[in-house]
Amino acid sequence: MFFLPSEDQLDLQRGVRELLAARLPLDRLEDGFDPALWRELTETGVFGLRCDLGLGLTEAALVFEELGRAAVPGPTVGTFLAAGVAEGPVSVLDPHQQPLLVSDLDVCAAILVLDPAGPRVIAPVVGTALAEPLDPLTPLHELAEVPPEVGTRLDVPIDRVRLEGALLTAALSVGLAARLTELAVDYAKQREQFGRPIGSFQAVKHLCADMFVRTELARASLHSAAVMLDDPQAGSAPRAVAGAKQLADEAATTNGRSAVQIHGGMGFTWEVPVHFLLTRAWMLATDFGTADEHAEDLAALL
């Protein structure tokens, strides 16, 4: 047993982090989906980690934490899952979820349908754009029905695709949770009231400590689930993924709330980018199974 990333895995993660730090600072986030950045990420191998580079979900989870940390706009999870079958970007449609919403329909090259009979990839379809999606950087379209065309079947069981999707979504949320902690801590160190940094007050620093702890727990759970998806003998992946998604949702959404609170009045403004991360976290909490659904699944596996 050695439950820490290898040097190679850390190098991979660091590479993506540096690329995104240079290309997508938070003050540029508002520009939304960036085709040039998407191409760069594709060329770097972010979406082809498995089909082109032969790496596993452990590496993918580490890389997706970075995509989450930078809050990269675009359908990252679907693009990874459909890699090798469709050129990205690939959006996801879950027929179980009403209303039928698909993200990034204007920019995607295909849609991955989480069909209970087997996952399939279809060409983009027409939908009605939501006038004001909650996450301003993730446009959503409503579909009237589940598109019937078969498209291309993915040679993977639907349960497996759902587990992988939940894992990668959890990775994005862990990345968001970590970034939100950093933003809150940095602000609390420099913002002064009553003649001292607000981060010196226990009422504030204890919120930050909880943000950190939540993220650490969610990350350990995420990595454990990723290892189990790659190595079935390491443990029960369905159980681990159901746990990781719950903890990651909780970390990202609760940290988002705390980060707004710690930024005070400024946290309620458009100008401070914390809200972009919080609404992203709220969106991800509905992707690939809610925490409630995963809690029920996990209880059934005990």
Added chain:
Amino acid sequence: MDLRDSPEEAEFRAELRDWLAHALPTLADKPHHTDWPGRREYDTTWQTKLFEAGYAGINWPTEYGGRGSSPTEHLIYLEETERAGAPYVGVNFVGLLHAGPTIAAEGDADQRAAHLPRILRGEEIWCQGFSEPSAGSDLASMRTRATRDGDHYVVNGHKIWTSHAEVADFCELLVRTDPDAPKHRGISWLMMPMDSPGLEIRPLKTLRGSTEFSELFFDDVRIPVSNRIGEENDGWRVTMVTLSFERGTAWVDQIVNSIQLIEDLTKIARTVTSRTGSAWDDRGLRRDIGHIAAEFDGLWALTKRGVSEASTGSGVPGPSASVLKLRYTEARQRLMDLGARVLDRASLSRTDIAGLPNSTWTEERLNSLSYTIAAGTSQIQRNIISERILSMPKER
């Protein structure tokens, strides 16, 4: 990242399982928690068996009679002994986990020879005299005074929260030897025989009605200067040296136990009936069970991460131990509340009723109230995490 046993780890695990399967049936029934002589007998008998089988002091260096196992083997040891239902360290807690390692790290050759083998064999029980009524979270403000009189210290003062005092042979005692020095600098670490004249032990009744710990009153208690570990006035550092000794394994037994309890709870929930069927039919309860399971599976993963960090020698045991302590202790309390929701009215009895295992849950629901207070309150853990990991400014 690898969660599987290496061949050596698998062999260690298999041998240990085999030994436990043979050794456990030879153990007498567990005594009631109020029967102190019985508890000493039970815990030390088990410790002697561990010693004879080569498992005593699993993480102690071999030069002091320990097994010198890696942090990962230590984790496996704690996991397997808990799964098998073996006793935990019990009254050997302070000797094996704190006083012994402190003597190993900071004592001289005579002090080590006098105590370490006896602790490992279960022949010597230790207790801890650190906290005082006015020095809890602010431990360094302690006032119990030791003045030199020839080759003795004369101790006067008052200690509190001393577990196992009734059955202990020695106490690891922090005393103030220089009242004029800054508070962390005037403290010394002494080994006090518990039969010293002038020492009064007064049991303190807990909210469970048990006497888990005592108060110690010192009236001119004489302790030989040769019983001091480390230099005079260097006791604070001596104490802190040992706090990193657990190498990420501090809560292994309880986290493994919690996961087992959650699995048990799914069975209990199927037998407890309420207005609308069994507790298991209640979707809200089922979800909460699935949620607490996520929490403890996560804590188990976090434990493995911490142990791996310790095995590289690069981990920061203090602050990352705070992360685990904070989250685990609060989760354990939530688990016990959830158990009470499943048990419903059976949670009102501290003995088993109606064929249910409710006593375990009810006792632990009470007992777990202490976890967020003992060994650094949750508030102190949050200070440590925010100040030492997140580098946030101190309050003053």
